[in-house]
Amino acid sequence: MNTYLNRELSWLKFNERVLEEAESESVPLCERLTFASIYQSNLDEFFMVRVGSLADQMLLSREMRDNKTHMTAEELMLPTGFEGRLTYQNADRVRAEVLATDESDIVDTGLIRTGEQRCTVKLLGGHFEGQTVEAVNRLNGSLAQDKLFAPGDIAFVTVSHSGGVISVVSMTDHYRLDKEALLAGLFLLQLVLFAGWTGVRAILSFVDTILLMWKVLVPCLLRGWNPVWLALAMVLALTALILSLIYGFDRRCLAATSGAALGIAVTAVLGVVFTNLFRIHGAVMESSESLLYAGYQNLDLTQIFMASIFLGSSGAVMDLSVDICSAVYEVVQKRPDIGAREAVSSGFAVGRAACGSTTTTLLLAYSGSYIALLMVFMAQGTPVEFILNYKYVAAEIVHTIVGSFGLVTVAPLTAITSGLLLTRRTA
DSSP: OOOOOOHHHHHHHHHHHHHHHHHOTTSOHHHHHHHHHHHHHHHHHIIIIIHHHHHHHHHHOSSOBOTTTOOBHHHHHSOOSOHHHHTTSOEEEEEEEEEEEEOTTEEEOSSOEEEEEEEEEEEOSSTTTTOEEEEEEEEESOTTTOOOOOTTOEEEEEEEEETTEEEEEEEEEEOOHHHHHHHHHHHHHHHHHHHTHHHHHHHHHHHHHHHHIIIIIHHHHHTTOOHHHHHHHHHHHHHHHHHHHHHOSSHHHHHHHHHHHHHHHHHHHHHHHHHHHHTOOGGGSTTHHHHHHTTOTTOOHHHHHHHHHHHHHHHHHHHHHHHHHHHHHHHHHHOTTOOHHHHHHHHHHHHHHHHHHHHHHHHHHHHHTTHHHHHHHHHHTOOHHHHHHSHHHHHHHHHHHHHHHHHHHHHHHHHHHHHHHHTGGGO
16 A cells, blocks of 8 residues: 555545535625635645646656556546555555666756656565666655656555456665664674673663653644643653663662653743744644645644754753762762762762853754755845744744743752752761
């Protein structure tokens, strides 16, 4: 089953849902007029952009099929109403070795390329393993999405077949899983060599985090669960789980977990409040609108954005709580006679030093993903006040400053809980 949708058909389906809202008598009249206007502008854009592209595709190749619906451009232009069933046609996603390429049908404008690249590939898996076939790599003029293959490359391909006969082979992307596994293996090896059993426990926490996000958080969000409460519960559970794997179930775990939980709670509250005050829509998140077009129009993208604020900063909050708790613990170990007040004071000193660098870490982490956008602003000579007011920049400001609030909050709280809990045995 192909989990992706054809963009022309999904666009029309989304526009159909907009029209249904315009026709619904339960919707207030002014909102119905708004939906009707959106429907009209979307349809105009569809005919100006997508229908023209389909016409160009028909001129280039009348036999080329879409790699998601396996329909030709003519079939997409004249849908039958049964397009959804084509999604379930048999198809293999396998590795293939590129043996030869043909770029004669590519139109190169110097910056972008359009047309199609034909590749001769040897299938390395699936029902047709070992066969040499012709595959098509469609170029749409997008630097971010298009890719070119060369002989010797290993690629992911989609092999569509019916009745034991291959109908079409589409080039999906370069094969990267082996490089990703190598990079992850080197990191895990370095972690274990340096941290020993603590590194092994850190690896377990890393795996647990991935599993909880992929198997719990994402599916529950798609089912329509409240994003803020769901993410908050998962982050608090992850915090307790990860810190227990690092420290074991002792007072250090309790001190660090309680401090981190309070910091995350503060971040969650501020994230909700200032997202509303800034009037930021969740569609600022990359690829979020694709969820609506894919049939999840009931999702609250703004609440998902709110959840992403404290979800994104929770790692730094946990890191700071571990730093302060470990520092206080070492002080107590070296001076068993130290009092709670003095231990708390030591935790405060460590927290002050760590807050400055950690908040800068958040700033660099969030702004790094928008470096190209900042370059565009500078190249266009955009005034600073316009840049700061731009919704994408405002979204990053909320991420950074609210996350920094959590860090500044977790430092004194963890210092207090660590000082009280870790000196209790010497009182």
